[in-house]
Amino acid sequence: MSNRERRATISDVAKAAGVSTSTASVVFSGKVNVAEATRERVLAAASELGYTGPDPRAASLRRGRSGIVGVVLAGHLRHAFLDPVTTAMMDGLTDALADVSTGILLLRDDPFGGEAPPIAEAPMDAVVLIGCSDRIREAVEIVRRRGMPAVVIEGDGDDDLTEISLDNREASAMLARHLADLGHTRVASVALPLGPQRLRGLITPDRLDDATVGVTLDRLAGFRDVYPDAPVISTAGSLIDEGLAAGRTLLGDPETRPTAIVAQSDLLAVGVIRAAEEIGLRVPEDLSVVGFDGIAVDGLGSHELTTVVQPALEKGRAAGEQIARMLAGEPGESVHFTVQFRPGETTAPPARPFR
Amino acid sequence: MSNRERRATISDVAKAAGVSTSTASVVFSGKVNVAEATRERVLAAASELGYTGPDPRAASLRRGRSGIVGVVLAGHLRHAFLDPVTTAMMDGLTDALADVSTGILLLRDDPFGGEAPPIAEAPMDAVVLIGCSDRIREAVEIVRRRGMPAVVIEGDGDDDLTEISLDNREASAMLARHLADLGHTRVASVALPLGPQRLRGLITPDRLDDATVGVTLDRLAGFRDVYPDAPVISTAGSLIDEGLAAGRTLLGDPETRPTAIVAQSDLLAVGVIRAAEEIGLRVPEDLSVVGFDGIAVDGLGSHELTTVVQPALEKGRAAGEQIARMLAGEPGESVHFTVQFRPGETTAPPARPFR
DNA sequence: TTGTATGCGTTATCAT
DNA sequence: ATGATAACGCATACAA
Numbered sequence: 001m002s003n004r005e006r007r008a009t010i011s012d013v014a015k016a017a018g019v020s021t022s023t024a025s026v027v028f029s030g031k032v033n034v035a036e037a038t039r040e041r042v043l044a045a046a047s048e049l050g051y052t053g054p055d056p057r058a059a060s061l062r063r064g065r066s067g068i069v070g071v072v073l074a075g076h077l078r079h080a081f082l083d084p085v086t087t088a089m090m091d092g093l094t095d096a097l098a099d100v101s102t103g104i105l106l107l108r109d110d111p112f113g114g115e116a117p118p119i120a121e122a123p124m125d126a127v128v129l130i131g132c133s134d135r136i137r138e139a140v141e142i143v144r145r146r147g148m149p150a151v152v153i154e155g156d157g158d159d160d161l162t163e164i165s166l167d168n169r170e171a172s173a174m175l176a177r178h179l180a181d182l183g184h185t186r187v188a189s190v191a192l193p194l195g196p197q198r199l200r201g202l203i204t205p206d207r208l209d210d211a212t213v214g215v216t217l218d219r220l221a222g223f224r225d226v227y228p229d230a231p232v233i234s235t236a237g238s239l240i241d242e243g244l245a246a247g248r249t250l251l252g253d254p255e256t257r258p259t260a261i262v263a264q265s266d267l268l269a270v271g272v273i274r275a276a277e278e279i280g281l282r283v284p285e286d287l288s289v290v291g292f293d294g295i296a297v298d299g300l301g302s303h304e305l306t307t308v309v310q311p312a313l314e315k316g317r318a319a320g321e322q323i324a325r326m327l328a329g330e331p332g333e334s335v336h337f338t339v340q341f342r343p344g345e346t347t348a349p350p351a352r353p354f355r
Numbered sequence: 356m357s358n359r360e361r362r363a364t365i366s367d368v369a370k371a372a373g374v375s376t377s378t379a380s381v382v383f384s385g386k387v388n389v390a391e392a393t394r395e396r397v398l399a400a401a402s403e404l405g406y407t408g409p410d411p412r413a414a415s416l417r418r419g420r421s422g423i424v425g426v427v428l429a430g431h432l433r434h435a436f437l438d439p440v441t442t443a444m445m446d447g448l449t450d451a452l453a454d455v456s457t458g459i460l461l462l463r464d465d466p467f468g469g470e471a472p473p474i475a476e477a478p479m480d481a482v483v484l485i486g487c488s489d490r491i492r493e494a495v496e497i498v499r500r501r502g503m504p505a506v507v508i509e510g511d512g513d514d515d516l517t518e519i520s521l522d523n524r525e526a527s528a529m530l531a532r533h534l535a536d537l538g539h540t541r542v543a544s545v546a547l548p549l550g551p552q553r554l555r556g557l558i559t560p561d562r563l564d565d566a567t568v569g570v571t572l573d574r575l576a577g578f579r580d581v582y583p584d585a586p587v588i589s590t591a592g593s594l595i596d597e598g599l600a601a602g603r604t605l606l607g608d609p610e611t612r613p614t615a616i617v618a619q620s621d622l623l624a625v626g627v628i629r630a631a632e633e634i635g636l637r638v639p640e641d642l643s644v645v646g647f648d649g650i651a652v653d654g655l656g657s658h659e660l661t662t663v664v665q666p667a668l669e670k671g672r673a674a675g676e677q678i679a680r681m682l683a684g685e686p687g688e689s690v691h692f693t694v695q696f697r698p699g700e701t702t703a704p705p706a707r708p709f710r
Numbered sequence: 711t712t713g714t715a716t717g718c719g720t721t722a723t724c725a726t
Numbered sequence: 727a728t729g730a731t732a733a734c735g736c737a738t739a740c741a742a
Contacts, residue, residue, distance in 0.1 A: 009736080010737095019712075021713090022713060023713070026712090032712095033711070052500045054735075054736065055735055056421075056478035057478045058735035059476075059735080059736060060718095061413050061718050062736045062737045063738095067478075077442070077445055078445075081445070082653065087436050090432055091431070091433045094432055094461070103460045103463065105423065105459070106459040106460075108449060120407065121411050121457055123411035123412045145405065240654030241653055267654075298622070299599070299622075364718095364719055364720085365721095366719080376721090377728075377730080378727085378728055381727095388727070409719075409721085410718090412720090413718070413720040413734090414721075415720090416734050416735070418734085
């Protein structure tokens with residue numbers, strides 16, 4: 001009724017209730033027993049003064065904790081959240097963090113150095129770096145200097161930092177071998193982006209030199225372990241439309257057409273299948289297709305794709321758990337996950353040529 | 356090399372550099388001119404001591420600003436980010452907020468009241484409430500008492516709060532009228548969720564009493580303006596699979612089958628179309644379908660659906676702009692957006708019966 | 711169970 | 727251009 005100029009503070013409340021500030025403070029934190037009578041008196045005074053509880057900013061300073069965990073995503077948010085794998089990870093992350101954090105701070109991946117990158121000035125207690133590429137290096141450096149716990153999900157962990165990883169290479173090799181076992185020799189691959197520019201097109205050796213996205217490179221390496229010389233096309237992202245475009249390119253010429261395609265994500269695989277259907281190819285009779293992720297694509301049966309299932313939600317959860325550990329003073333531990341092969345109905349032996 | 360116990364503070368740096376703390380502070384904030392020589396001395400001392408800049412928590416307290424804007428999304432994150440409209444809004448929002456905020460704090464929509472809801476204790480400067488339903492009321496109340504600027508996107512704004520809205524009812528009526536003009540009389544609708552429980556099924560009058568989601572109700576009202584008695588099925592969310600399920604229900608019985616369906620979102624419309632295709636109905640010859648949103652669905656031509664286009668990105672941007680205004684001390688202004696009709700190829704006059 | 715005293719690390723104001 | 731000083735609002739160790 002009267003606080004037009006200054007918001008009430010806890011000491012105002014204490015004064016009005018006739019107790020000390022520490023008592024009032026304790027009423028709100030609930031960390032110490034308080035006589036019911038005083039408790040009520042304080043609460044009454046608080047509501048009288050329109051006091052809504054301790055100022056989080058002041059509490060942060062005093063406690064040395066803000067309750068906020070930052071998340072740095074590669075690329076624009078739009079892109080990040082279009083990917084079901086990322087979404088699932090975020091879910092696991094928020095789940096695991098629910099007890100130690102009031103929320104997730106989405107940090108933009110520092111556009112082009114506006115002096116102080118958000119990661120350097122956000123009031124957070126810890127940070128999760130997801131699928132970052134280039135800039136991860138400096139981000140990690142900043143975070144480390146700030147003495148902040150950090151976890152990297154599928155980054156390139158040369159360092160001794162806590163990391164959540166996946167057996168991308170082995171998994172990809174497994175998928176490639178599956179095709180090899182079926183007898184495929186003319187095989188191609190559709191890859192995720194190689195770098196932040198997200199260039200589309202055939203991957204040449206020199207393009208690999210500039211490549212920075214570890215996930216793409218690892219999956220590519222696994223593929224090349226089995227098919228060293230097969231053509232690979234990079235895309236601008238894990239999208240059905242991107243797979244469609246790449247598929248059209250690869251399947252366009254009947255002369256050079258592969259009998260099987262290894263897509264680096266399920267969404268890309270779906271796109272490739274659409275491209276095949278467009279030109280009348282049957283899957284798997286005329287073309288075998290494998291994916292990666294094992295996600296549930298909305299609007300797809302999703303039961304049929306031959307792929308590997310990665311524990312996306314668990315990855316996020318593991319990251320959250322490690323953050324929680326580190327926040328509790330224990331050392332973080334890297335966690336490595338493995339995928340599981342899920343046979344579907346999109347692969348078969350190649351059709352006999354000339355028949 | 357020696358800070359094993361206590362992190363260096365700005366006054367340590369100042370001492371080491373032989374200047375006052377205020378001078379050191381100013382070097383980092385850059386708000387006042389400092390002689391180049393001292394500047395360098397301070398920076399040198401800082402890097403010597405491993406000082407990485409002002410502690411954000413302390414700065415927040417002193418400034419009264421944390422640089423953080425909270426976003427409250429209805430339901431689980433997983434769900435929220437599956438929706439292209441939400442994603443687009445988030446994009447616009449982060450865009451508009453880039454200058455006044457270091458990041459977006461994703462607040463979980465307080466599951467079941469663990470004493471202190473995150474919205475009450477997060478150190479943020481302002482809050483955006485998106486598509487919230489029930490709980491928005493209390494959220495708004497808390498936020499208001501905290502004296503925090505708040506913007507509601509498509510909530511129900513009985514109050515005098517700043518709100519970003521859309522002409523849901525008019526737009527829906529427009530779509531319905533489009534079908535009416537084509538001659539359709541047997542029409543049904545597939546609706547978004549009515550409440551947080553997300554129950555599926557035919558909407559009956561009593562179910563409407565418990566309904567809390569304004570968007571759903573508004574679009575439904577617009578539809579009912581034209582077709583007061585038409586059957587409406589609610590879904591669990593804006594998903595292709597949900598539209599598919601609802602479509603199967605509505606189209607299952609040839610006797611009662613409608614000649615046109617109004618879906619409350621494009622994703623639902625896509626699902627309905629799939630359901631129609633499943634049972635051999637042609638769109639639009641046998642069934643007309645309209646959507647809502649005008650989004651680009653990955654993996655869909657997306658050129659053909661008859662729908663209304665809503666300015667999702669602009670909605671987010673407007674919210675961000677209002678937050679920025681309010682943070683600058685100006686009053687917030689509600690903004691109302693209108694959709695645009697986009698004719699596609701999924702509507703046509705109904706087929707003549709008995710022929 | 712309650713009160714006292716301190717300092718968390720900054721930044722803004724005002725002098726100099 | 728630089729410095730002294732006073733908050734910012736709270737939570738905790740400790741004493742009573």
